[in-house]
Amino acid sequence: MTVTELVSYEEALATYEPVMGLEVHVELGTKTKMFCGCSTELGAEPNSQTCPTCLGMPGSLPVVNAVGVESAVKIGLALHCEIAEWCRFARKNYFYPDMPKNFQTSQYDEPIAFNGYLDVQLEDGEVFRVEIERAHMEEDTGKSTHVGGATGRIHGASHSLLDYNRAGIPLIEIVTKPITGAGERAPEVAKAYVAELRELIKALGVSEARMEMGQMRCDVNLSLMPKGAEKFGTRSETKNVNSLRSVERAARFEIQRHAAVLSSGGTILQETRHFHEEDGSTTSGRIKEEAEDYRYFPEPDLVPVAPSREWVEELRATLPELPRVRRNRLREEWGVSEHDMQSILNAGAVDLIVATIEAGADAASARKWWMGELARRANEAGTDLAALEITPGQVARVCALVAEGSLNDKLARQVIEGVLAGEGDPDEVVDKRGLKVVSDEGALGTAVDEAIAANAAVADKIRAGKVAAAGALVGAVMKATRGQADAARVRELILEKLGVEG
Numbered sequence: 001m002t003v004t005e006l007v008s009y010e011e012a013l014a015t016y017e018p019v020m021g022l023e024v025h026v027e028l029g030t031k032t033k034m035f036c037g038c039s040t041e042l043g044a045e046p047n048s049q050t051c052p053t054c055l056g057m058p059g060s061l062p063v064v065n066a067v068g069v070e071s072a073v074k075i076g077l078a079l080h081c082e083i084a085e086w087c088r089f090a091r092k093n094y095f096y097p098d099m100p101k102n103f104q105t106s107q108y109d110e111p112i113a114f115n116g117y118l119d120v121q122l123e124d125g126e127v128f129r130v131e132i133e134r135a136h137m138e139e140d141t142g143k144s145t146h147v148g149g150a151t152g153r154i155h156g157a158s159h160s161l162l163d164y165n166r167a168g169i170p171l172i173e174i175v176t177k178p179i180t181g182a183g184e185r186a187p188e189v190a191k192a193y194v195a196e197l198r199e200l201i202k203a204l205g206v207s208e209a210r211m212e213m214g215q216m217r218c219d220v221n222l223s224l225m226p227k228g229a230e231k232f233g234t235r236s237e238t239k240n241v242n243s244l245r246s247v248e249r250a251a252r253f254e255i256q257r258h259a260a261v262l263s264s265g266g267t268i269l270q271e272t273r274h275f276h277e278e279d280g281s282t283t284s285g286r287i288k289e290e291a292e293d294y295r296y297f298p299e300p301d302l303v304p305v306a307p308s309r310e311w312v313e314e315l316r317a318t319l320p321e322l323p324r325v326r327r328n329r330l331r332e333e334w335g336v337s338e339h340d341m342q343s344i345l346n347a348g349a350v351d352l353i354v355a356t357i358e359a360g361a362d363a364a365s366a367r368k369w370w371m372g373e374l375a376r377r378a379n380e381a382g383t384d385l386a387a388l389e390i391t392p393g394q395v396a397r398v399c400a401l402v403a404e405g406s407l408n409d410k411l412a413r414q415v416i417e418g419v420l421a422g423e424g425d426p427d428e429v430v431d432k433r434g435l436k437v438v439s440d441e442g443a444l445g446t447a448v449d450e451a452i453a454a455n456a457a458v459a460d461k462i463r464a465g466k467v468a469a470a471g472a473l474v475g476a477v478m479k480a481t482r483g484q485a486d487a488a489r490v491r492e493l494i495l496e497k498l499g500v501e502g
């Protein structure tokens, strides 16, 4: 099966109905690991953040991280799940070089949260409900680096290096129920779901959920069934997809690949697959194990987790406004369209605009600068808006200087340029660069007189009634004041001096 044999997306959807399942792993932002006191800080020397427990030494005993459990309950509640009154950890047994214990401490038939949903909004504003099967607690594995080969994969490598700093970092795995009925929009639903989940996790403050850092990764399960059928087809599982765009592409590719296999009379293997960023394709991984292959059994070294109902209700009361609800509220407050709000969201500008308004700017100005000049500069620099060297407070100050008439838009852009270049706060840049609208009527009057004297022919035309010719004189004055005059006021002055009605 090669890429060229894919059937077209439209053709695939004409015959088949996609069924998806999404499994998202989120690394929690706790200070210490899930079952020991080792630090979770990123970037340390390999194997410097380990202890007998997370290295699986004989005789070591795990202890549950309370903040990890609290985060899991918060995520469960935000996903409208039921929270287990009593649940246990389980050992998931398999040999893997980056699991020193030879089992992963996870949860099996007793997840901490189950039966919920997440409403996601598609690009056209339609809301699609994704049902949640469960959210359970587990731990991350270590990290292998394969050395000596061309590709960095184990194949062709001469040896492998193991770093156990990540082994034992708390993970929450969130599993959807089968997602049906999305049809041709299945890839869009997958992307929107992961995006919404990421916003939710960030809003809860339980993880930064940065996909590019591997703090959140998605497995995309996909199968096709003939339209009108009720029995699901065999699924493939594309592992560790780590960007929103890739989630959408992986689902799309698998729909086309499954359709090609099924239409030619072939059989889909239940297997894991690798996603390739370069061309958006997937390739075969390993034949998927069934749950019974893991010989799950209850973890004997950990006490069960029994969150009291009072504590669960206390946590429920601390939940922030859900991201989708907040977005809709802001959209109404700011008076923008669905489409504009989507652009603001895609640009990562929502929180920046909120902070700029909190610092005193009006909504329209805050939006204008972040989505205009600053978005353009971020784009040029190939960076995120949030990474620009300007704070919402500084943007608010620029807005204030424009509102009071000290700056026009052109000068404000230069002030922003100065702030981004590290020249200081907006007021400092204004002083250092001498950027202030010339509002001194005396100085403006002189500049206007000079322009009239230097362009006598134009002035005569205006006196004769050709008011449109005033543009040339306005241009001359703006040039003489290096753009630091209020163009509308200059025009008024010119007409006044020439004795013409505007």
Ligand SMILES: [Zn+2]
Pocket (backbone or CB within 6 Å): 033, 036, 037, 038, 049, 050, 051, 052, 053, 054, 055, 168
């Ligand atoms: Zn440890």
